[in-house]
Each structure stands twice: as C-alpha cells, then as structure tokens.
Amino acid sequence: MxxxxxxxxxxxxxxxxxxxxxxxxxxxxxxxxxxxxxxxxxxxxxxxxxxxxxxxxxxxxxxxxxxxxxxxxxxxxxxxxxxxxxxxxxxxxxxxxxxxxxxxxxNVKGRYNDPSLKGAWRSAIIAICDAAERFSETKTGALIVLERHTNLSEIVRTGTPVNSAVNLEVLGTIFYEGTPLHDGAAIIENGRIKAAGCVLPLSNNLDLGKDMGTRHRACLGIAENSDAIAIVVSEETGIISMAKNGVLIRHFDRQTLYTRLVDEMIPKETTTEKTTVSGWRGQLDRLWKWVSQKEDDAQ
Incomplete structure (x- = not known):
C-alpha cells in the first residue's frame, strides 16, 4: 500500500x-x-x-x-x-x-567584482595592507570597510566625502590621531576611498573580548548588517582583525591579510568564462575569414 x-x-x-x-x-x-x-x-x-x-x-x-x-x-x-x-x-x-x-x-558582473576594476582593487589592497602593517607597528587605531554587493550609501552619508585613490599616505592622514576623521571608518568603493569618518552600526555580540572596544564592535556591526569586508587595527594592542558575514577573525599579518583580501575582492576568471571567451573569439575569427573570402571572390 x-x-x-x-x-x-x-x-x-x-x-x-x-x-x-x-x-x-x-x-x-x-x-x-x-x-x-x-x-x-x-x-x-x-x-x-x-x-x-x-x-x-x-x-x-x-x-x-x-x-x-x-x-x-x-x-x-x-x-x-x-x-x-x-x-x-x-x-x-x-x-x-x-x-x-x-x-x-x-553571469552578470556586479559592482565590486567587475573585471575592469581588478587593477584598482589590487592597488587598493596593497595600500590597505601596507597601512594596516604600519598602523599595527605604531598602534594607530584604524577602521576600513570594503564595499561589495550591499550598497553602503547610507553609511557614506554619515561621513565626509573623500573620493581619493587608496594609498598609504592618504590612509595615514585619515587615521592620524590628530585629524577629525580618525575616529570613524573609511569606506572603499570600487577601489577608491569614497568617504571617511563614517559612523557604523555597533554589534551587540556579547562574545567580544574585553580588549576589543567600540572600533571592533563597529567592525563586526557592519559585517553583520551587510556583506562588506571590514578591517580594524587595535590602538591598544596593534592586532589586525577582519570581519566578514558577522564573524570577526583576528591576528592577521600583512601577507595573510593581503591573500585574504585578494581572494575576497578580486574575481577569478572561471573555466566557464575562459571557454566562453575562447568560443566568442573563435566565432569572430571564422566570421572574419568568411567575410575576407567573400571579398576575395567578389574581386
């Protein structure tokens, strides 16, 4: 039955x-x-x-x-x-x-994984890693947010527009203790600094250690409320941490941070994409040969 x-x-x-x-x-x-x-x-x-x-x-x-x-x-x-x-x-x-x-x-490219932005993101990641290493050595507090799919325009409006290329000097100036913007977050969009001094939502996670203050709660908060990647440097310990999908990962050095950011922010060309590109090129080559042959026959 x-x-x-x-x-x-x-x-x-x-x-x-x-x-x-x-x-x-x-x-x-x-x-x-x-x-x-x-x-x-x-x-x-x-x-x-x-x-x-x-x-x-x-x-x-x-x-x-x-x-x-x-x-x-x-x-x-x-x-x-x-x-x-x-x-x-x-x-x-x-x-x-x-x-x-x-x-x-x-298979449509989004805002952050557009292949045309690979160069901009790679340069930005190198500068971010250099800055994080220097901030760690000098125990300078810093908070950097890398925008991905989730639009962070509401967060950007809480800060000061910058619209600058990402380099060590600019990041060093933003997070220098004497500047007005050093307490907020810098937002990186499409490989450029969109704004600085931005206010982020704070996490209510009770599992954060006592050595992690407002910056770490803001770093985790933006990762809980969006798909952005957030990097924080502690001004007390100099520890570099990264938050993604509501999870805070600690104790990065320059190389591990660089490797992780490249994996997260720079799209890799898949086998399917390579095959598709090769297929289109082959079809264009055949079309070009056919047109050339027709022109020769007409002459």
Whole structure:
C-alpha cells in the first residue's frame, strides 16, 4: 500500500512541484547558513529546546507546562522577529541585491567584482595592507570597510566625502590621531576611498573580548548588517582583525591579510568564462575569414 501510494504520487508529480521543492530547500539552506555564521545559532538552539520540551509535555499530558508554553508560543513569532532582527534584515537585503542575483543566474558582473576594476582593487589592497602593517607597528587605531554587493550609501552619508585613490599616505592622514576623521571608518568603493569618518552600526555580540572596544564592535556591526569586508587595527594592542558575514577573525599579518583580501575582492576568471571567451573569439575569427573570402571572390 505504501509503495502504491509513492508510485501514485510520482505519477501526479508536476514541474511546479519540483519548483516548490527547490524553493523550500533553498530557503532552508539559507536559513541554516545564517544560523551557522552568526550568533543566531544559540538563539535557534534555544527555540528548538523549547519546542522539544513542549512536545514532551504535550505527550505526557503535563497540563501546567503545556499551558505555560502555549502562552509563550502565542507571542513566540513576534519574539523571534525581535531577537533575529539583524539576521532577518541582512537576509532581506541580500535577497534584494539584484546585481548579486544577476551575477549568479546570468553571469552578470556586479559592482565590486567587475573585471575592469581588478587593477584598482589590487592597488587598493596593497595600500590597505601596507597601512594596516604600519598602523599595527605604531598602534594607530584604524577602521576600513570594503564595499561589495550591499550598497553602503547610507553609511557614506554619515561621513565626509573623500573620493581619493587608496594609498598609504592618504590612509595615514585619515587615521592620524590628530585629524577629525580618525575616529570613524573609511569606506572603499570600487577601489577608491569614497568617504571617511563614517559612523557604523555597533554589534551587540556579547562574545567580544574585553580588549576589543567600540572600533571592533563597529567592525563586526557592519559585517553583520551587510556583506562588506571590514578591517580594524587595535590602538591598544596593534592586532589586525577582519570581519566578514558577522564573524570577526583576528591576528592577521600583512601577507595573510593581503591573500585574504585578494581572494575576497578580486574575481577569478572561471573555466566557464575562459571557454566562453575562447568560443566568442573563435566565432569572430571564422566570421572574419568568411567575410575576407567573400571579398576575395567578389574581386
């Protein structure tokens, strides 16, 4: 009977059912990715524990516990929205990033991974790594944000427009302790300094160590609310750290920072892209030969 039911379900299986399964699988995958990358994992485990206790209480007919958990679950959805607000906001922002979806579905280049900007990004990364190394040696506090898919125009408006090439001298001037802009963040867009002295959202992560202050919370905060890469240098310890996807990674040196930023910010030409380019060149060569042959025949 069970086998016949399975066969009957497959006989009525339609293309829309496959699309339904793909969408649900994608949403679950994205949810698990958000949970694994952020502090939402602890909250998610707590919610699962509450659900498990509720099922046990319902099975054993524990009326008091069931009533209490029923009362709690009535406002559970609103509570989850409040608790997961940063993660939900970040997920919705990424869903709305049309250039990111176009890049994945139609192989269209986004704003930060445009191959024409490779040179600008490589020069900017070298300057950023040189500056981070010097700031680490002199224990100069610094906070640098590299914009990717998420538009940071709201953050840029909180600072002072700069619109300058990224080099060691400019970054050194921005974060020199005596300048008005040294307490804020410098925003790098398309390999250029867009603004400096910008105010970033602060993270509420309670796991940050006591040796990490407002700069580190701002560094982690922008990584929690966008897909930007943020680099921070501690003025107390000189430690270089980097934040991505709501995770703060510490103790970088110049070489490891350079390698990581190149991997994150400079797109690599895939085999498919190489094949596509070669195919187009071959077709153009054949077309050119055909046109030349027709001209020779006409003469």
């Amino acid at each position: 069970t086998l016949n039911a399975i066969i009957a379900n497959f006989q009525t299986f339609k293309l829309v059912d496959l699309l339904d399964i793909i969408i649900i699988s994608f949403l679950i995958y994205q949810l698990l990715g958000i949970v694994n990358r952020t502090r939402a994992g602890q909250l998610f485990k707590g919610a699962l524990l509450v659900m498990a206790v509720y099922l046990v209480a319902e099975t054993l007919n524990m009326r008091t516990v069931t009533w209490l958990l029923n009362s709690l679950l009535q406002v559970g959805l609103l509570t989850l929205v409040v608790l997961f607000q940063p993660e939900i906001r970040r997920a919705l922002e990424r869903m709305g990033q049309t250039d990111q979806w176009a890049a994945k579905l139609f």
